[in-house]
Amino acid sequence: MNKLYFKYLSLLPIYILLQVLVLNQVLFSEYINPFLYILLIISFPLKTPKWFLLVYAFLLGFFIDLFSSSLGFHSTASVLIAFLKPLISKITIPYNILGEMDKISLQKIGAKAYITFSLLLILIHNSCLFALEHCNFNFTILSKVISSSIITLIIILITQLFMWQKK
Amino acid sequence: MYNLLRFIKLNQFLLLFLLIEGGSVFLLLQNNSYQANAVIKFSTQYTSFIHNHTTAFSDYIALKKTNNYLIEENAKLHSILKHEESFHDSILIKNKTFSYQSAKIINNSINKRNNFITLNKGTKHGIKEGIGVVTHNGVIGIIHSVSENYSIVISLLHRKSSVGIKMKKNNHNGILKWEGFDYTTANITNFPNHLLINKGDTIITNNHSIVFPEGINIGSIADFEKDEEGYYNVKVSLFEDFNQLNFVYVIHSTEAAEQQKLEMKITDE
Secondary structure, rough: OOEEEEHHHHHHHHHHHHHHHHHOOOOEOOEEEOOOOOHHHOOOOOOHHHHHHHHHHHHHHHHHHHOOOOHHHHHHHHHHHHHHHHHHHHHOOOOOOOOOOOOOOHHHHHHHHHHHHHHHHHHHHHHHHHHHHOOOOHHHOOOOHHHHHHHHHHHHHHHHHHHOOOO | HHHHHHHHHHHHHHHHHHHHHHHHHHHHHHHHHHHHHHHHHHHHHHHHHHHHHHHHHHHOHHHHHHHHHHHHHHHHHHHHHHHHHHOOOEEEEEEEEOEEEEEEEEOOOOOOOOEEEEEEEOHHHHHOOOOOEEEOOOEEEEEEOOOOEEEEEEEEEOOOOOOEEEOOOOEEEEEEOOOOOOOOOEEEEEEEOOOOOOOOOOEEEOOOOOOOOOOOEEEEEEEEEEEEOEEEEEEEEEOHHHHHHHEEEEEOOOHHHHHHHHHHHHOOO
């Protein structure tokens, strides 16, 4: 368990820097802003202590907020998905397919389950984030949520392919 | 006690979530004025509805006082009217750029560091953000946010409010701020100490502001002392009793936009 904490905490700065220095700077279109850091929250093993998940999500969001010099947006959204993750994993990931300490990955749980699982979390995260940012929810924001979610999903899937382990 | 502990243990995940999420939202509202404003705007609709009903009662009790106030004001307006007539053909004196609209206060506070006032007029009545609120004997504040039927005023009794003022007798300009605690006095800190000032000198608004018209009475000098940096530290006792406010005037400035546009050109360059 300690190994897990250590591993995820050391991944934290890498993903934060990747997010704020690369992905936030590349303006694909005004409707698209991919958030790769969600991958960290998605990939936590099923048996991770829930408190660690929440605190970790808060730290993650908080640092990303600091770099975009507006506090509270990302941390609210990522704490929300960290809270909903156990619930969503129960309904989307097939029973007994994963060991307790296995990371949730494309390779382990298969494309269908992985895509539904991560897309749900990404959609919740993005709708929460954009709704907070605009203090409103209408069709333009919905289209922003959907386009960003799809791009985020694609980037996450690509990252997953890089992590493919040969048997 | 044991039950409470058991409850906390059972719901620890949910409680921790609420704690952290609450912390995030707190950060969000603390640091992002647009979001905080939207929350205030939304909640005003409902809180004002309640305040509106409670003031209906207190209004009845204050009828006598309101009557006196109106009589006083009538008298004052009559005298101004006479004064204006005598300057009838002088274009310079006539100030037609401001128009007044009455509004009623339905919620007011004086005991915080940052006080806000709620008025019963909103966008429906043509009130916009950033316009001034006065009474016949003082500046009250500036409109901060507006909903359909109500609006919130940043009171003069607020950390961030500052009003451009001058002395009536020698037109020396300064800035009036409120330093907390006592709602009957405010402070001026930028009068250089070579000026001759006396206790009882009247302070009025100056003509630099696009929000307030010139010459509204604000207060009189109650006390002053020299500080080491070459300025007076002046205490002004306000004419208006913020604790007894009931009716106010919202000032629409017809030429504010034009003046602002012109002045923006300077800051742009």
